[in-house]
Amino acid sequence: LYTDPMAKKARRSRAGTSASSKRSASGRASTARGTTAAPPRTGSTTRTGSTTRVGSKATRPTKPTGRFTSVEQYLQALPPERRGALERLRAVINRHIDPGFREQISYNMIGWVVPHETYPAGYHCDPSLPVPFAALASQKNAISLYFTHLYGSEEEMAWFQAEWAKTGKRLDMGKSCVRLKSIEEAPLDLIGRAMKRVTVKKYLAQYEKMLSSR
Numbered sequence: 001l002y003t004d005p006m007a008k009k010a011r012r013s014r015a016g017t018s019a020s021s022k023r024s025a026s027g028r029a030s031t032a033r034g035t036t037a038a039p040p041r042t043g044s045t046t047r048t049g050s051t052t053r054v055g056s057k058a059t060r061p062t063k064p065t066g067r068f069t070s071v072e073q074y075l076q077a078l079p080p081e082r083r084g085a086l087e088r089l090r091a092v093i094n095r096h097i098d099p100g101f102r103e104q105i106s107y108n109m110i111g112w113v114v115p116h117e118t119y120p121a122g123y124h125c126d127p128s129l130p131v132p133f134a135a136l137a138s139q140k141n142a143i144s145l146y147f148t149h150l151y152g153s154e155e156e157m158a159w160f161q162a163e164w165a166k167t168g169k170r171l172d173m174g175k176s177c178v179r180l181k182s183i184e185e186a187p188l189d190l191i192g193r194a195m196k197r198v199t200v201k202k203y204l205a206q207y208e209k210m211l212s213s214r
Contacts, residue, residue, distance in 0.1 A: 063140040068105050075110075082138050085183040086110070089136055089145065089191065096192040100200035101133050109137040109146075114200055124211060133203060134195070142172075142179040145191070149198050151176035152210050156197070163190050 064077035071090075075083050090110060094103065101112040106129075113130035116122055123129045135146040150157045164171045167187040172179040180186050 061140070062138055064138060068108055071103060071105065071110050074105065078138055082143070085143055085180075086136060086138055088183055088188070089143070089186060092188050092192045093134065093136070093195050096195040097134075098196075098199045102130070106130075106132050106135055109135045109144075111135040114204060118200060119204060131204070131207060133198075139179075142181055143183075143186075145178040145180065146176050147178065147194065148176055149203055149206065150194075152206055156194075159197075160190075160194055163193070 060077065060079040062079060062082050064074060066077070068074045068077070075086060078086065093112065097112060100114070100118060102115045103110070103112050105111065106113055111132055112134045113132050115130050119131055121127060123131045132146075132148055134148060135144075137144045137146070147160070150160055161171065161173075164187065167190060169185055169187055
């Protein structure tokens with residue numbers, strides 16, 4: 001919670017976008033000097049940034065680019081298959097999460113936060129932002145689910161890992177992030193139960209306890 005894993009992910013994403021822009025600028029300069037790449041063969045597949053092009057057709061990247069202001073805008077930036085997976089996960093979360101949490105774009109991902117109306121102090125890393133609770137993001141090679149409360153509670157983390165093991169599915173997890181290659185890897189019932197276990201009141205008590213122990 002203190003190292004703000006979601007913010008780190010957002011910073012790495014912005015750095016990658018910046019590097020991609022520099023490469024594009026370099027490519028344009030080479031073309032201007034007369035160095036032109038050969039066109040792809042008909043039906044061939046090429047990569048442009050994180051967008052896949054088949055022949056003359058392009059699909060939307062699995063990792064959306066740009067700055068988003070709404071959840072719907074974020075979802076519409078995804079290719080249909082990945083959008084469907086995120087919509088299923090989002091539906092499970094919204095069905096089970098405490099209604100005191102608010103769904104919105106957070107760190108340029110689909111997020112669930114404690115709004116300022118409930119906790120005016122805001123997030124200690126940036127008080128202008130609401131306290132983050134969970135997030136859902138489409139990355140280049142995986143779908144990422146962020147459970148901030150697991151990172152801040154050994155008890156909740158132990159419960160989550162034990163329950164996941166019972167599903168027989170492989171768990172690919174960092175400090176607070178669960179990575180899924182496909183929707184089939186997601187134990188939707190467990191994700192719903194993990195959301196339902198933590199109310200806004202319980203989460204804020206855990207959050208303030210961690211702050212006081214710094």
